[in-house]
Amino acid sequence: MKSIKNDIEKSKFLRLLILKNHLFLFFSISFCIFLSSSTYSQDSLSYYLEQAASNNPGIKARFLEYSAALEKLPQASSLPDPEIQSGYFIPPMELLGGNQIAEIRLMQMFPWFGTLKAAKDEASKMALAKFENFRNAKNELYFNVRAAYYKVYRTQKEIEVAEKNLKILKTLEQLALIKFRSGGTSIAGGLGSSVSTSSSSLSSSSSGMNGDAMSGQGRTGTGITTSTQAIISMGSSDNMGGSLSSSMGNGSKGDMVNLLRIRIEIQSLENRIALLKDQLISDKVGFNLFLNRYPLSEVFTGDSLIEPPVISDILSLTDSIANHPMVKMYKAEALANAAKLTMATRMGYPMLGLGLNYMLIRPRSDNTSMMNGKDMIMPMVSVTLPIYRKKYKAMQQEAEYMREAATESAVEMMNNLQFNFHQTMQDYNDATRRVKLYKDQALLADKSVQLLINSFSASGSDFEEILRMQQQLLDFEFKLIEAVVDKNTSTARLIYLTGID
Template structure:
């Protein structure tokens, strides 16, 4: 019991430390949102209050049964030897067999620990939902960045197509080149679009050494009014196809922004906050560092999984209940006191020869009682019931452990697949960037048509989107593996 109280106090201190630590963290960090969810989520708070209520049963189980007071008053005093009996009072206190209270407290303690394990299970499920929403939002944000980067590439391609039309009409045979799109890394994601525009600016200065800003403005206006001179401008269909691709990507960005707004509402609901509160998402999604160790993971599951802990406490609770029922089959002892209120009866005293000073004396009588549990079958049945229940809890423990180990290896397999996908899409995206630069060079020199350019551009965007999804999937699998052993401060 003392050890359990120490564990409860230690848990309160840890939660207080985490609360103080979170106040010094950035409000846009995942750790901060996890702390807010643990503090505000109504479902988690409900389970914690249930746990606190179960702690109160420990002291209740160790209390003695209430004493019993019997009172009887004679409406007409009854004549007895030595006076008239007016009333009778009996106070009796029953005591269970030795050690019964201790075993009852032990059972209540284990039941309270079961409530705490249920609270931990609810907390881990809540953390998992927060992790899932966080990585989903990060992946959507990364996909928006990828679409915007590809939109910039299409704008650059549109400018090349317009220059190609302009050079064709003027009879110029100057060549145009597009620099290789810089590889998008986690460090330069926020500035990749700016770098591409800067690169395009330098390319434009090289390709149009004889042009100025006024000519660019004129070509932009001609693109907006292309319907008037489409028939007289060869290559204008390429510009239209590029603009169709741009409209599609702009629609993708709008859809992703709408998805983010919906997922933010779900995220705020987990934190029990108004849905309109802004959720600060990092600019890019990164793969969390994780090293899988089979033996360590299995040990963490056996040591920390709340479902296993719940079955362990259930078994111990039924073992304690079995001991308590066994002691309840022994006799109960009772100590009491009887007090009889007797009034004086002078006539009866003179007739009986009793001394006058002894007439009307109240009587006090100590009492002792004992229960006789002669119906043994019900007590034996209770003990058999408890034995079956703790054996059932043990089987549930073994079955759950097997399922958790199977889930662990399944998650490890899915984690490896996600890791391979990340590597694959990174390589494919890198090759697609090189291919895109080459096919654009072929396009401006009339060695390739626009169809090939758009196809490679679509492939590049597809690989980037798949890479973001694969990273989010990888991070979710890591969180799922950690959940099997129960989240702790080092995991968070």
């Protein structure tokens, strides 16, 4: 009877510990997810965004492309290089004014009026298109970094919730073990007496089970832990010999089944935690690669997520789609091809050339002319004859096709952005509803678990219902974290689609 009394006192302490763990688990998750008291998460995300913008090779490549496009402006607006020609007469050419020994000719060609301006406009608009492409790459990188950051946060929170639930399951296992040893006797009779079992002895017992459970993951063969073997052996001795003490009563078989059930749940949760830890490594690698740093670098997410700021009237963001970098890029390309069409038209006109011809003349001894031996300077004008019209017509048609293609691409991009915007709005609203739903359901499930634990402590019944409800509570907590992450990811996508970042 003294042993039963001690078991009853232990069970009271364990029951209070379970209720305390449930309350702490629920309110800590609610506090971390829904309150904005800590800004470390937002600060760390802002820091990571800055690091990604500075170090990501894709962003660097897009910016270098833009810088290269800017260098085309002085090329397009420059005149053709002047031409200089010279010749030397091996036998001097006899002229009236003397003997010409050499000739130097300088010529500068000028395109038709407006050709250089059109070429410069084309180059500037193409540079603008490259800049918008760079902006889109940066915004897309920001979205990818945010999404990867939220994914790391989700996995870390799921591990945290799973480990806390694992502690609760191990405490339930202790409670079921006490029930099993007491042979189904009610352990609620001594609720008014003081608890004599110290928390230190309970902690050491629980920590021993933690180490045994974790070490059991790496074993080969049947993989049955020591505690499970002990439970099975106790049940076997009851079946084979029937010599268990009478204090265990008729409920010993059911109590043993409860122990086996909770051991199954513990092993399943331990396996899930191991899977989540492997997933966390993959998530961190993917996140760090966006920042172009060591793949296994630590990622700090903080204790809470702060939703990125979005305009309150979110439907008005649809007007910003026309200012999306990709739309502006295609519009800039259309303007560039329109300028190219103008340039191709001007290139079909003649080019004008201005120059000088300088002739070196040696005086002749038998020439008495006043011009004898004087060098000659001759201004020159030249004109090209663009008589091969097919190539100019083809250049104009090419520019027109490219302009129309860019215009249609801009329309297509706006349609795609409109569809993605409304699809993301649907996901955002769905995530908002799920956050409220799972928060309420987690609260109800937590209260249900507490009531079932009270019932089990009093009558020894509903243990299977406790496990089922505990599993449902864990599922609600996982879904709550997923919903919060989905809401933040949808917000980040809305920011990317509207180009307001």
